[in-house]
Amino acid sequence: MRTAESAVETIQREMTVFARRARASAGRMHPELSLVSYTLLGHLEESGGCRATDLAAHYALDKSTVSRQVAALERAGLIERRPDPEDHRVQELRLTGAGQEILAQVTRRRRAAFRERLAEWPEDDLVRFAAYLERYNAGVEGIGPD
């Protein structure tokens, strides 16, 4: 099936291009929040608070990396840790008000960039594209596991 083959090829290539660009443009678009910090904050917002280990597992990062990122975010006042009264080993991480603020602001900026980029797209295409991406990322493992 020639068409499917080359479509897969194209998908691979274009996803790779996008991934390679993303970090640089994130740096330019919101220097105050790296791509990783942004996704960590985002995860905290979604989950409403979780442990550092959860973040590490979820993002396939070493726990030391997460520990340092978390320390930086705390230093910046964007998150806070509260020790778990049950188990003194764990600490729950939560967004602070400032963290929610920054996150919302960066999200707005990113959203604006995406919206502009997609401005000319017919609604049908947007919906389908979104569905494809969700479906792709929902795949368990492969090019980019969680």
Next chain:
Amino acid sequence: MRTAESAVETIQREMTVFARRARASAGRMHPELSLVSYTLLGHLEESGGCRATDLAAHYALDKSTVSRQVAALERAGLIERRPDPEDHRVQELRLTGAGQEILAQVTRRRRAAFRERLAEWPEDDLVRFAAYLERYNAGVEGIGPD
């Protein structure tokens, strides 16, 4: 237009997830070739040889970064430089045989991962997804300029 709004939202979110995952999975899938090295080699193959400055411009990297990457790739024997007889400032970069070899090998591995991930997709969807991605990346600037 509610649907389009939320579609854009989803696209932003999913593209971000993908981008964040890409590095880690690239490292796991082919430790011998970072994502950037891979795309640089890929570009050299596509273009059939180009200058370091072209790479820098194309990938929005600083020329010093490219210079170092190129040096490393040359040290590894994957590319070679040949001074331009016309202009002694420039040097054309070309894949060596070993470079083509490695590139092909990594591409095979990546392709297999993508293919597996997309195995269940109907051909129509693959084709449309590929087209959307191309269209997205073709946009001049925005979330991830070239």
Next chain:
DNA sequence: ACATTCCGGTTGCAGAGTACAACTCGCGAC
């Protein structure tokens, strides 16, 4: 023809992100 400016590339420096390994401390099982 010479000076100035431009351009491709390299190098020094600094900072972020990351992993691995060794460590501390608290929890739970035996």
Next chain:
DNA sequence: GTCGCGAGTTGTACTCTGCAACCGGAATGT
């Protein structure tokens, strides 16, 4: 109580990256 395990931190080292300063060749203007 001791032992192993899990959460998190810290030391170390390496890569990637950008900025700024620089070198040398090319192009341009006077």
